[in-house]
Amino acid sequence: MNLDGTEVPGSPAPGQCLRSWIRECGGTAVKKGCDAGDCGACTVLLDGAPVHSCITPAARAAGRAVTTAAGLGTPEDLSPVQRRFVEAAAFQCGFCTPGWVVTATALADEDGTVRVPEPERSFKGNLCRCTGYRSIRDALEGRANVTTEGGFGCSVAAPAGPRVVTGQEPYTLDLPDAGVLHVKLVRAEAAHARVLAIDTARAEAVPGVVLVLTSRDAPDVLYSTARHESRLDDPDDTRLLDDVVRFRGQRVAAVVAVSAAVAERAAALVEVRYELLPAVFDAEDARAPGAPLLHGDKDPAVSRIAEPSRNVVARTHGEVGDVAAGLRDAVHTVRGTWTSGRVAHAALETHGARAWVDDDGALVVRTSTQVPFLVRDELARVLGRDPAAVRVVAARVGGGFGGKQELLVEDVVALAALRLADRGDRRPVQLEMTREEQFTAIPLRHPMRVSVELGADGDGRLTAMRVGVLSDTGAYGNHGPGVMFHGVHESVAVYRCPSKRVDAEAVYTNNPPSGAFRGYGLGQVVFAIESALDELARRIGISAFDLRRRNVVVPGDPLVVNGPPSTDLEYGSYGLDQCLDLAEEALAATRTGARPGDGWLLGEGMALAMIATIPPRGHHSHARVTLDAEGTATVEVGTAEFGNGTATVHAQLVADTLGIAPGRVRLITSDTATSGYDSGAFGSTGSVVAGLAVQRAAEELRRRLDALGGPGALRAIEGPLAATGASDGTRRSVAFNVHAVRVAVHPASGEVRLLDSVQAVDAGVVINPEQLRGQVEGGVAQAVGSALQEEVVVVGGEVLTRGLRSYRTPQIGDVPATRVLFAGTYDALGPRGAKSMSEAPYNPVAPAIANALRDALGVRPHDLPMSRDRIWRLARGGAP
Numbered sequence: 001m002n003l004d005g006t007e008v009p010g011s012p013a014p015g016q017c018l019r020s021w022i023r024e025c026g027g028t029a030v031k032k033g034c035d036a037g038d039c040g041a042c043t044v045l046l047d048g049a050p051v052h053s054c055i056t057p058a059a060r061a062a063g064r065a066v067t068t069a070a071g072l073g074t075p076e077d078l079s080p081v082q083r084r085f086v087e088a089a090a091f092q093c094g095f096c097t098p099g100w101v102v103t104a105t106a107l108a109d110e111d112g113t114v115r116v117p118e119p120e121r122s123f124k125g126n127l128c129r130c131t132g133y134r135s136i137r138d139a140l141e142g143r144a145n146v147t148t149e150g151g152f153g154c155s156v157a158a159p160a161g162p163r164v165v166t167g168q169e170p171y172t173l174d175l176p177d178a179g180v181l182h183v184k185l186v187r188a189e190a191a192h193a194r195v196l197a198i199d200t201a202r203a204e205a206v207p208g209v210v211l212v213l214t215s216r217d218a219p220d221v222l223y224s225t226a227r228h229e230s231r232l233d234d235p236d237d238t239r240l241l242d243d244v245v246r247f248r249g250q251r252v253a254a255v256v257a258v259s260a261a262v263a264e265r266a267a268a269l270v271e272v273r274y275e276l277l278p279a280v281f282d283a284e285d286a287r288a289p290g291a292p293l294l295h296g297d298k299d300p301a302v303s304r305i306a307e308p309s310r311n312v313v314a315r316t317h318g319e320v321g322d323v324a325a326g327l328r329d330a331v332h333t334v335r336g337t338w339t340s341g342r343v344a345h346a347a348l349e350t351h352g353a354r355a356w357v358d359d360d361g362a363l364v365v366r367t368s369t370q371v372p373f374l375v376r377d378e379l380a381r382v383l384g385r386d387p388a389a390v391r392v393v394a395a396r397v398g399g400g401f402g403g404k405q406e407l408l409v410e411d412v413v414a415l416a417a418l419r420l421a422d423r424g425d426r427r428p429v430q431l432e433m434t435r436e437e438q439f440t441a442i443p444l445r446h447p448m449r450v451s452v453e454l455g456a457d458g459d460g461r462l463t464a465m466r467v468g469v470l471s472d473t474g475a476y477g478n479h480g481p482g483v484m485f486h487g488v489h490e491s492v493a494v495y496r497c498p499s500k501r502v503d504a505e506a507v508y509t510n511n512p513p514s515g516a517f518r519g520y521g522l523g524q525v526v527f528a529i530e531s532a533l534d535e536l537a538r539r540i541g542i543s544a545f546d547l548r549r550r551n552v553v554v555p556g557d558p559l560v561v562n563g564p565p566s567t568d569l570e571y572g573s574y575g576l577d578q579c580l581d582l583a584e585e586a587l588a589a590t591r592t593g594a595r596p597g598d599g600w601l602l603g604e605g606m607a608l609a610m611i612a613t614i615p616p617r618g619h620h621s622h623a624r625v626t627l628d629a630e631g632t633a634t635v636e637v638g639t640a641e642f643g644n645g646t647a648t649v650h651a652q653l654v655a656d657t658l659g660i661a662p663g664r665v666r667l668i669t670s671d672t673a674t675s676g677y678d679s680g681a682f683g684s685t686g687s688v689v690a691g692l693a694v695q696r697a698a699e700e701l702r703r704r705l706d707a708l709g710g711p712g713a714l715r716a717i718e719g720p721l722a723a724t725g726a727s728d729g730t731r732r733s734v735a736f737n738v739h740a741v742r743v744a745v746h747p748a749s750g751e752v753r754l755l756d757s758v759q760a761v762d763a764g765v766v767i768n769p770e771q772l773r774g775q776v777e778g779g780v781a782q783a784v785g786s787a788l789q790e791e792v793v794v795v796g797g798e799v800l801t802r803g804l805r806s807y808r809t810p811q812i813g814d815v816p817a818t819r820v821l822f823a824g825t826y827d828a829l830g831p832r833g834a835k836s837m838s839e840a841p842y843n844p845v846a847p848a849i850a851n852a853l854r855d856a857l858g859v860r861p862h863d864l865p866m867s868r869d870r871i872w873r874l875a876r877g878g879a880p
Contacts, residue, residue, distance in 0.1 A: 001021075001062060001065075001066050003068070004027070004068055004070055011059075011062070012061075012062075016057075016059075017055065017057065017058055018046075018053035018054075018060070018066070019032065019035070019042040019056075021058035023177070027068050027070065028070075028170070028171075031095055031099065032054070032350065033054075033095070033348040033349070033804075034348075036055065036435065036805065037052040037125070038125075038435075038805045039099075039127040039348055040052060040099040040125045040127060041348050042054045043098075043100075043102045043103050044067060044068050044102060045066070046060070046061060046064060046066055047064050048106065050106040052125065068167055069097075069098030069101045069165065069166055069167035070098075070166055070167045073165075074166055075163050075166055076162070078166065080108070080111055080112025081108050081112045082101055082162075082166060083112065084139045084144075085097060085100070085101055085104075085161075086161040087145065087157075088144060089135050089146045089158065089770050089774060090135040090138065090139035091131065091161075092775075093129075093396070093399040093400075093643030094160070094165075094169060094396065094398075094643070095171060095347075095398030096127060096128045096348050097165055098164075098166075098167035100123075100128070103122075103123060103126050111142075112142065113142050114141070119137065119140060119813075121813075124811050127348065127804065127811065128348075129345075129809070130774075130778045131777065131778050132774070132778045132780060133781065133812045133815050134818070135770075135774055136812065146158075146770050151662065152653065153765070154652075154768070156648060156651070156652055156662050156768055158645070159665075159667065160396065160647065169396055170395050170396065171368070172353070172367060172394070172398075173352050174395070175354065180354065180428045181210060181256050181430065182259055182260040182431070183254050183256050183412060183430065184254070184257070184260065184264045185251040185253070185254050185255075185431070185437075186252050186254070186267050186272065187248075187250060187252065187441065188247070188251075189248060190276055191245075191246075191247055191248050191281075191510040192247075192276070192279040192292065193245050193277055194243065194244050194245075194275040195243040195244070195252060196273045196274060197272075198214045198270065202266075202271070203266040204266075206262060206265060208257045208259065208262035209257045209262065210257060210258065210420065210425070211255075211419060212254070212270070213241060213253060213256070213412075213416060213419070215241040215242055218240040219382055219383060219415075220239065221239070221240070222236040222237065222298075222302075222303060223238055223378060223381065223407075224236055224476075224477065225238055225406045225443075225513075226479040227378065229618050229619055229620060229680075231381075232304065233481065234477065234479065234481065235305045236302070237303055237313075237477050240382060240415060241254070246508075247513065248440070248512075248798055248799070249437075249512060252272055253267075253272070254415075254416065256420070279292060279510040279797060280292050280294075281509055281511055281796060282509065283449070283471070283472040287311055287505065294311055294475060294508040295311075295477075311507050311509070312507055312508075313473055313480045313507070314477070314480055314481035314485070314505070316488065316502060316503070317504075317562075319499075319500065319562055320499065320501075320563065321464075321498045321499030322499050323464045323465070323466050323500065324464075329457075330457065330464060331458045332456045332457075332460075332536060332539045333454065333455045334452075334454045334532050334536045335453040335454070336528075336535070336862060337528075338451075338528035338863070339449050339450075339862065339864065340445075340527060340786075341447055341791045341864055342445060342793075343791070344442075344444055344445075344790070344792050344807060345401040345403035345438075345442075345444075345445075345518075346807065347399025347401060347403060349397065350368075351404065351408050351409050351433040352430070352432040352433060353369075353410045353430070354367075354431075355413035355416070357426050358391075362390065363417065365410050366393045366394075366395065367392060368397050368398065368409075369394050369404050370394075370404045370681045371405055371640075371679070371680030371681070372394045372638065372640060372670050372671070373638055373672050373680065374679065376391070376392040376672045378407055379392070379410060379414050382411060383411075383414060391672055392672045393671045393673075394671070395670075396641055397641065397643075399643055400643070400682075402516030403442060403515065403517070405516045406443060406478060406515055406516070408442060409431045409433065413430065416429040417429045435802075435804065439792060439801055439803070439807070440799040440802060442515075443479070443512070444512060444517070444792055445515075446471045446472060446479075446484075447472045448470065448524040449470045450468065450470075450524060450529075451467070452465075452466070452528050453532075454466075456536055460551075461551060462495060462498075462551050463498065464498075464499040467525070467528075467529065468504070469484065469502070469503070469505070470505060470507065471484050471504070471507065471514075471521070472506075472509050473509075473513070474511045474512050474513035475510055475511065475512065475513050477506070478513055478514075479514070479520075480514065481506060482516075482615075483506070483516070483521035484504050484505070484521060486522060487521025487524060487525040488504050488561060488562075490609070490611050490612060491526045491610075492525075493560060494609070495551050496551055496552070496553055496557055497551070500562055501562060511794055511797055512794065516682065518779065519839050519842045519843045520683070522609060523783070523786075523843050528847075530607035530844065530851070531847050531850050531854075531862075534607070534850075534851040535854070545580055548608055555574045556571075568616060568732055569733070570731060570732065570733055570829065571733070572733030572764075572829035572830065573733065573764055573833075574736075574825065575764075575823030575824070576762060578760070578823035578825070579738040579760035579762055580608070582760035582821040582823065583606060583739065583740040586758040586821060587604060587741075590742070590756045593755070593756070594755075595744075596755075599746055600745065601747065602742065602743070603743050603745065604743075605743070605848045605851030605855055606738065606739065606740040606844075607846075607847035607848040608736065609737050609840065609843035609844040610734050610735070611735050611737075612732050612733075612734055612735075613684065613688050613732055613735055613829070613830065613835050614683060614688060614836070615685070618729055619683065619685050620677060620727070621637065621685075621692070621693040621726065622637075622676035622693060622724065622726045623635065623636065623690065623693040623726070624636040624697060624722060625694065625722065625723055626722040627701060627714065627720055628714070628720040631664055631714075632666060633654050633658055633664060634665075634666045635650055635665060635666070635668065636669075636674065636675050637676055637693065638670060638671075638675040638676050638677055639678045639680070639681045639686050640669065640670040640680070641681075642681060644775070644838050645686070645687075645771045645774075645775065645838075646669075647669070648771055649686065649691050649767050649771070650665075650667060650690070651665040651667065652767055653694050653698060653832070657698035658698060658702055678690055684840070686836075687767065688834065690727070691767075691831040691834070692725075692831045693727040694725065694831075695832065696725030697724050697725030698725070699725070700723035704721055704723060708721075733827050733828075733829045733835055735764075735835045735836060735837060736762040737840045737841055737844050739757075739848040740756075740757075740758050740759075740848060741845075742754075742756040742852065743852040743853060744856075745853055745856045747857065747871075747872070750867075750868035750869060752849075752853065752871060754784065756816075757780065757816050758819040759820055759821070760821040760823060761822060761837055761840070761841065762823040762835070763834065764826060764830050764834045764835035765825075765827070765830075765833030766834070767832075769822075772820075772837055773820045775837055776818070776820045776837065777820065779839070779845075780842070781810060781815045782810075782842055783842040783843075783846055784815055784816075785809065785814070786846065787845060787849050787865060787866060788849065788866055789808040789814070790865055792807065846864055850866060853871065859874055859875070861874060
């Protein structure tokens with residue numbers, strides 16, 4: 001084939017798809033997102049026509065021209081379509097962007113404008129998990145949103161933009177493949193069983209197999225796949241390879257071979273003999289007396305499991321005031337139970353890592369992670385190595401949403417690389433998850449059942465709040481405690497109420513593990529509490545906005561859940577009152593807009609959420625900024641970029657402080673050998689923790705520079721000038737979001753349309769308006785998906801949803817435009833008044849939609865997702 005203008009010799013293997021052939025030939029602009037024709041990340045032009053290369057036989061490309069995003073332009077000379085994507089900021093993580101650019105190019109005029117009557121149909125084969133699609137629509141229509149000039153407070157373009165749109169920005173596995181060994185995992189087919197024997201002889205006899213690992217070859221060290229600054233936050237209940245399986249899909253062996261195909265063929269020949277054990281799949285059943293125990297063999301003090309004898313990994317039970325009296329004395333009461341299902345992160349880059357032992361004997365792991373330093377430290381602990389002899393590198397990450405705040409692939413490739421190095425074989429070892437494995441083996445969002453009981457006086461002021469939470473953490477407790485505690489914290493603390501009680505437990509089951517997901521438990525609990533409050537407002541006869549105004553905390557109020565007030569949270573700023581006003585006014589302003597036809601019912605709803613700007617118990621970041629004589633600044637900071645925008649924010653902070661253009665800032669990030677320590681890119685800390693460290697380093701550098709007489713003095717001294725800065729995340733603020741929607745629902749079919757969507761956010765001083773707008777839109781889009789259509793269906797421990805198509809990841813036609821409004825606040829704790837705002841937009845969306853559906857139908861949804869079939873049954877009075 002002719003690939004991007006160059007003749008490629010040779011022929012593909014029989015049955016090979018075009019995507020893998022292109023990558024074998026060095027074409028890394030095509031990405032693996034699904035290998036099923038569902039996401040479009042691998043789109044190329046075949047003789048000018050767009051095709052999904054993952055489902056196109058490579059043989060069809062023989063003698064033809066194949067064009068990837070890299071063949072359309074270069075970072076220095078962009079094509080018209082590529083330029084429009086950069087100018088519109090039409091990407092975040094950017095993993096999907098080369099495919100979008102290629103598809104758009106096939107439909108564009110010479111000037112890059114895409115004029116198609118129904119973009120929803122033309123682009124239904126291209127998914128984006130990050131942006132919410134508005135900025136992509138802007139790119140297709142030629143609207144520019146960013147500039148290359150300006151500093152703090154301006155919509156500055158992302159530094160990596162030209163490389164992203166041309167497919168030249170390297171992601172985790174965009175490396176030469178020659179000489180690389182590949183891993184295929186053997187996974188359990190039983191939900192609960194003891195491994196009696198593993199016969200690897202037939203697999204080891206396959207030509208090209210170099211190693212097969214089982215529990216006999218793995219260290220007998222308990223750890224958690226979840227990563228936090230303090231490793232004690234999560235239970236040590238996991239082994240790298242265990243002789244007890246606790247969910248279908250758990251790895252029991254790893255085959256290492258010269259190619260992925262050989263490894264897969266050999267893995268199918270590994271024979272595992274099991275002793276089946278009783279299994280439990282319902283969280284309520286799991287904590288009942290006599291239930292099968294998943295981790296009953298573990299010492300609760302050593303593994304930090306609350307009650308192994310009840311399958312309870314974490315719990316909180318507590319009360320302030322007198323809830324029974326508050327409910328008894330209330331004029332109005334509401335009670336109900338709400339459920340939320342499993343949701344997949346659906347980041348288009350699947351989990352993957354490559355490991356090798358370098359010439360100095362150091363273990364090097366290149367991985368798709370949000371937490372490279374925390375992965376390094378736990379790898380060293382599990383494998384018995386000095387952390388100084390372990391290097392972890394994260395390139396640009398293709399989406400995370402919490403799913404890559406885990407240790408899920410790095411341990412396997414590291415173990416394999418070390419075992420091979422012991423034999424004198426230092427070939428790199430690579431593991432890349434399939435999309436099916438992302439659904440069946442990678443942690444999902446915690447399903448929860450949340451019961452809420454509220455009481456209020458005649459004026460609508462809360463007298464009592466009772467919240468009960470049952471969280472299904474699945475087979476392992478990674479993030480189980482943190483998600484549970486966080487879920488019941490800000491969701492309850494945001495309301496003033498003299499009497500509160502919270503009873504929450506996270507429970508093991510033989511379902512797939514749950515883990516960190518955007519919002520970290522708040523989305524599930526907020527859904528229930530905000531739905532109950534909406535019903536309470538209806539009982540009282542006041543607006544939902546006014547009920548919140550009468551009951552939300554204000555500066556000076558303690559932040560109380562079910563015990564003593566929080567002492568580590570501060571009102572660094574407060575914009576909830578503004579957010580309520582902005583959202584209410586914006587929704588009211590569109591009431592006279594177009595209305596649907598006959599058979600449709602209209603409804604309006606709102607909800608709010610509060611979130612801490614930093615995770616508790618410390619979050620650390622160290623940064624170094626160096627300025628050379630030519631006026632170029634180099635920033636060394638450990639946080640990872642995965643669409644959260646930290647690279648742009650850090651460049652703006654340094655540029656503005658030093659008085660240089662953002663383009664003069666160079667970033668060295670997410671490499672434990674060359675970057676300053678950082679706890680990781682989770683909890684929306686890239687701006688408020690790492691950003692604060694970067695700002696402090698830049699400010700110190702500026703002071704030193706001024707003391708020398710200004711920028712011109714650099715030419716008179718030897719070498720560049722440098723300064724460092726740090727932040728430990730111990731002073732935490734709170735941020736607020738209010739979402740409001742207008743929906744149309746068709747009872748005869750169950751179809752729901754969002755006619756208007758608005759979110760008002762309190763993000764402090766806005767560093768980059770376009771980037772912040774995109775973060776909010778992306779969070780809203782992900783929340784709309786999990787509110788209305790996304791669900792990983794698990795029956796009897798078996799995952800039935802195994803691809804993006806059946807999962808129904810939102811397409812461009814599924815997500816409405818959301819108006820994003822900013823409150824005007826200045827946060828005393830954040831960098832130059834800014835607050836975090838990446839996770840928070842997700843949390844109030846589902847209850848706002850549910851409340852609007854209640855308004856339209858007269859009956860309340862209690863279960864997520866509110867899919868068409870459920871709404872259809874609800875409208876007919878049946879069980880949802």
